[in-house]
Amino acid sequence: MAEQTTNSIKQFIKDILFVAVFYVLFTTFAWGSFHIPSGSMEPTLEVGDRIFVSKFAYGYNQYSFYFDPPILKDRVLSSNPERGDVAVFTLSRNGETTDFIKRVIGLPGDKIMMRNGRLFINDKLIERNLVRQVTYTSYLGGERKVNEYEETLPNGVKHRIYEETDQGRYDNTRLFVVPENHYFMMGDNRDGSNDSRGTLGFININNFVGEANITTFSLYDCDQGKDISCLGPIPYGRFFNLID
Incomplete structure (x- = not known):
C-alpha cells in the first residue's frame, strides 16, 4: 500500500510539472494571457476582460518571456504591426515594467494630428460615423x-471609439511624425486614454509583446448599464469574442 501511495504521489507530481511546463511554453511562445484593468480601450475592451495575445504575431524579444530577461534586445522572427491592430506593449520606467494595450494608429513615417477631436493621418481627415449615444x-x-x-482607418479597418467631447485633453495636438521603427498608439476611449498623444510617446517595435486576438472570459461589472448580455452578474456577452 505504501509503495502504491508513493507511486501515486510521483505520478501526481509529474502531471503537475507537465502542466506547468506546457503552460509556460504556451504563454511564452504562443498566446499570453492578460487582463484589462482600465477603460482606455472601451468600447472594444471592457474592464475585467481576460484576453489572449498572439506573441508570434510580431516575433519575440525580451518582453515575450517571464520577468523580461534582457536576452533578446532586438526582435527575432519578427513581422510588423499593421494599422488598426490592437496590440500589447511593455514600457520600463523607474525600474518597473508596465504592460499597455492600445490600437496601432500611426506607422513609421506617418504624420498624425488631432484637431477638434478628429483624427488626421497624413493630412487626411479620418472618417467617423455616429453609431449611438451611450450613458453608463x-x-x-x-x-x-x-x-x-x-471610425474607418486608411487601410479599411473599421472600429468603434468613444468620444465624450471633441475638446478634451488630447483632442487638439501638435503634428506628430512617427520615427523609423516606431508606432503611434491610441486608446479607443479617446477622452479616457493616455497614449502616444500624451506621456507614452512613440512606441518602439522592440517593446511590442503581441496582437490581442480574443476575449476568453470577463469579470465585467454588469451593473455599469451597457448593452452587454449578462446572466445575473455573469457577462456572457463578453466571452470568446474576436477583438477587432
Missing part, C-alpha cells in the same frame, strides 16, 4: 455620457 456608469463609479462612433 464607469468602472470608477461616475456617470459618463459619450458618443460612440465607427
